[in-house]
Amino acid sequence: MCGIFGCALLGDNSGEVLYASLKRLEYRGYDSAGQATINSGRILVAKDVGRIDEVDSSHGMSRMRGRIGIGHTRWATHGAPSRENAHPHLDCSGRIAIVHNGIIENFMELRELLQKRGHAFKSRTDSEVISHLIEDFMRRGEGFVGAVRLTAEILRGSFASAAICLDEPDKIVCIRRESPLIVGIGEIGNFCSSDIPALLPYTNKVIPLEDGDLAIVDPKGVRILDWRTGSAVEREVVEISWSPEIAMKSGFAHFMLKEIYEQPMAIRNVLRGQRIYYELAASMLRRASKVFLVACGTSHHACIFGSYAMANLSGLASYPVIASEFEAQYKNLIDEDALVLAVSQSGETADTLNAVRAAKAKGASVIGITNTMGSSLTRLSDVYIGQNSGPEIGVAATKTFTAQVVVLLKLAMELAKSGSPRSGIDSLAEELAALPSKMEEAIRTSEEKVKHIAMKYSAKGSFCFLARGVNVPTALEGRLKLLELSYLPALAYPAGESKHGFIAVVEDGYPVIFLAPRDSTRERIIGNMMEMKARGASIIALIERGDEELKELADDFIEMPPCANELLYPPIYAVPLQLFAYYTSTLKGYDPDMPRNLAKSVTVV
Ligand code: AGP
Numbered sequence: 001m002c003g004i005f006g007c008a009l010l011g012d013n014s015g016e017v018l019y020a021s022l023k024r025l026e027y028r029g030y031d032s033a034g035q036a037t038i039n040s041g042r043i044l045v046a047k048d049v050g051r052i053d054e055v056d057s058s059h060g061m062s063r064m065r066g067r068i069g070i071g072h073t074r075w076a077t078h079g080a081p082s083r084e085n086a087h088p089h090l091d092c093s094g095r096i097a098i099v100h101n102g103i104i105e106n107f108m109e110l111r112e113l114l115q116k117r118g119h120a121f122k123s124r125t126d127s128e129v130i131s132h133l134i135e136d137f138m139r140r141g142e143g144f145v146g147a148v149r150l151t152a153e154i155l156r157g158s159f160a161s162a163a164i165c166l167d168e169p170d171k172i173v174c175i176r177r178e179s180p181l182i183v184g185i186g187e188i189g190n191f192c193s194s195d196i197p198a199l200l201p202y203t204n205k206v207i208p209l210e211d212g213d214l215a216i217v218d219p220k221g222v223r224i225l226d227w228r229t230g231s232a233v234e235r236e237v238v239e240i241s242w243s244p245e246i247a248m249k250s251g252f253a254h255f256m257l258k259e260i261y262e263q264p265m266a267i268r269n270v271l272r273g274q275r276i277y278y279e280l281a282a283s284m285l286r287r288a289s290k291v292f293l294v295a296c297g298t299s300h301h302a303c304i305f306g307s308y309a310m311a312n313l314s315g316l317a318s319y320p321v322i323a324s325e326f327e328a329q330y331k332n333l334i335d336e337d338a339l340v341l342a343v344s345q346s347g348e349t350a351d352t353l354n355a356v357r358a359a360k361a362k363g364a365s366v367i368g369i370t371n372t373m374g375s376s377l378t379r380l381s382d383v384y385i386g387q388n389s390g391p392e393i394g395v396a397a398t399k400t401f402t403a404q405v406v407v408l409l410k411l412a413m414e415l416a417k418s419g420s421p422r423s424g425i426d427s428l429a430e431e432l433a434a435l436p437s438k439m440e441e442a443i444r445t446s447e448e449k450v451k452h453i454a455m456k457y458s459a460k461g462s463f464c465f466l467a468r469g470v471n472v473p474t475a476l477e478g479r480l481k482l483l484e485l486s487y488l489p490a491l492a493y494p495a496g497e498s499k500h501g502f503i504a505v506v507e508d509g510y511p512v513i514f515l516a517p518r519d520s521t522r523e524r525i526i527g528n529m530m531e532m533k534a535r536g537a538s539i540i541a542l543i544e545r546g547d548e549e550l551k552e553l554a555d556d557f558i559e560m561p562p563c564a565n566e567l568l569y570p571p572i573y574a575v576p577l578q579l580f581a582y583y584t585s586t587l588k589g590y591d592p593d594m595p596r597n598l599a600k601s602v603t604v605v
Helices: 014-028 052-059 107-116 128-139 144-154 244-248 255-261 263-271 275-287 297-314 323-333 350-361 376-380 399-416 422-433 435-457 469-486 495-500 522-534 548-553 566-587
Strands: 003-009 032-039 042-049 068-074 096-104 157-165 172-177 182-185 189-193 205-208 213-218 221-226 290-295 319-322 338-344 365-370 383-386 464-467 491-494 511-516 538-544 556-560
Touching (some): 003 096, 003 157, 003 172, 003 213, 014 032, 014 052, 014 068, 014 189, 032 096, 042 052, 042 096, 096 128, 128 144, 128 157, 144 157, 144 213, 182 221, 189 213, 255 263, 263 399, 263 435, 275 365, 275 399, 290 297, 290 323, 290 350, 297 319, 297 399, 297 422, 338 350, 350 365, 365 376, 365 399, 399 422, 399 566, 422 435, 422 566, 435 538, 435 556, 435 566, 464 469, 464 522, 469 491, 469 566, 491 495, 495 522, 511 522, 522 538, 522 548, 538 548, 556 566
Parallel strands (some): 290 319, 464 491, 464 511, 511 538, 538 556
Antiparallel strands (some): 003 068, 003 189, 157 172, 172 213, 182 189, 213 221
């Protein structure tokens, strides 16, 4: 996601400090950068699309003077990458500047309200409402800090935001809810930052802000208030001993593990996605005579899930197809009534883009689902939905897979609104809102057990993943994760298919991983387990917490949180499979962030 940095210095070299710190946030991924400083009674702004060095050479970021400044690396979510959408954003008068990381859920209604009150917006971002809200409260007599506090109270969604104002030019005011924000206490001044690596050259004394914190950072000190009550709060100063490399990974050994842990947040961001895009996409799907779900790799597995979800919830039949096979298989079926729903984390996968271009050339409509705003897929799509997972640095897709699954589930639910009884959808929506906490629980409760199982089985030469129904795409994804990170020839099948060939491979000790939640597939899965067990297979089962019968049957088991609706199992059950691939890879001495022969984005056919 975006990165923010602010400095309140004893000297006036904030331009240089901001520029150097934004460079340290580069690893998070970004499409534009900018900074603002207060100098001689004015707010100076330098911002643009492109690399930080490019923005510096065209706009002189590092030469900006002033003791107080804020900076930003933007990773577009609302509004394409452009100079106007780059941060910092000013208010109408040019006296207030803000930077923001997160998603403001109610920005559309706030923007409308502010426009009616005479505010002129320059960008298409959700973030710009923050500077105008602060301005609006100040116009009504509030001081700078009070205005930021009132602004925090009416924002819905997630935010880490830093603001500066000419009326009180000696301070930065920061607020936080859900998005990370850390204050640094240094010798040359004080700081705020999205993460620790950017702070380390200046200080190792930090205060990680908590939800509801408002920090007033000036060159000589830091005060923290609770923006919900206005009262002062005490926060512990923590001394960091991480190396810069470990700090970039927030203390995790690899980006992949960090990204596995980021999944609850990534799902929260999907749940915050603007409804209007889902409504538009659903109305296109309803009108289409044929629907093709086109993608590669992990995104293809998400599409298989999407196809199950749309059929089960709304009765819509769709064809999930591997992008490189799309033309060969379906070119004669593509016409103006067809619709291609293309899913691509990067939005740049050549096979997926080629399939989209071929479909467009025959007049088909295109819906894109992607993690990368401004990517080729967003430009080729008639409508696109951003999955807002934040940049994924590990080559293996983790948080972007579970986010795609949830985007597709939301779309299926939107489609279902016109068809099936609302009560089913309403209870699913309620359970979906609790999914991020279930993901947290799945990570927390399964990691140690997975580590143990990975140690026990890491010397095996092959594995097979079996599941039924909506859990099949998760099994396929577990297989892909394991083979791409551990270079093991792993297999995966719908369990019913296992006796049509695969069973010939099974011998004493061959490890078979079953996805066996307590759902409509359970009885038949037990039958498949017995078949494998009878041939000497070692059974590793992902089971629902407290399923004693399966504990008896399996050689090893991992207990997962229960769900009332089986469509919620895939993102939860993906977690231990991702962890299993991660730990098997590290036990074998491989680098899970950079598996051999693979690229994060495959831009060749
Ligand atoms: C998954 O771990 C792989 N990195 C790969 O299969 C990937 O999902 C595939 O190349 C598709 O990428 P995309 O989602 O960016 O289009």
